[in-house]
Amino acid sequence: EILMTQSPATLSVSPGERATLSCRATQIISNRVAWYQHKPGQPPRLLIYGASTRASGIPARFSGSGSGTDFTLTISSLQSEDFAVYYCQQYHDWPPYNFGQGTKLEIK
Amino acid sequence: QVQLQESGPGLVKPSQTLSLTCNVSGGSISTAGYYWSWIRQQPGKGLEWIGYIYYSGYTYYNPSLKSRVTISKDSSKNQFSLKLTSVTAADTAVYYCARDPKEGKFDFWGQGTLVTVSS
DSSP: OOOEEEEOSEEEEOTTSOEEEEEEESSOOTTOEEEEEEOTTSOOEEEEETTTEEOTTOOTTEEEEEETTEEEEEESSOOGGGOSEEEEEEOSSOSSOEEOOOEEEEEO | OOEEEEESOSEEOTTSOEEEEEEEESSOTTSTTOEEEEEEEOTTSOEEEEEEEETTSOEEEOTTTGGGEEEEEETTTTEEEEEEOSOOGGGOEEEEEEEEOSSSSOOEEOOOEEEEEOO
């Protein structure tokens, strides 16, 4: 079973600055990673799939990179609406679908 | 645009069975290639995938919950359901239904429904 580890658990960033979130898989998973944004009271929202492809309607300030075991979600210039919890999820070997434990992005 | 909506009791007693339904609109659950999942988030924790039902009716469950989970579908109503037996307080969570277009990722989600297990 492939597990995903996200770091840091909490990231404090000021609006307008760049945020970099990391995700590491326990095995090589090519580019089979998705990223989700999760806000309180809302369902998770698919941001990125295939490690770097933005889902429909996702702003260009969100970008993903990585391959193999190490992946990064970058938000280039944080807007107030971007403060949320972010999850990575592998889909190289599924089921089961495994999510990381999440990174909480908070306002500094 | 596909929409999913969970429904069911918000309060379940310990040892009883949790039952939820996901109503799907804007697309058919019988369309070839789609997987229909249940996912939950326990308080203060991350996302946990519970299981899915394929358009064909094939099911697969998270091994950690397999002994207690049943997912079924009613194509005539375009909905799928979750049953979780012998619940405890640890099953208190927001339960989501979601769609995977046979690619391993979830593109559409329901709003989620909070189920509390308490006497």
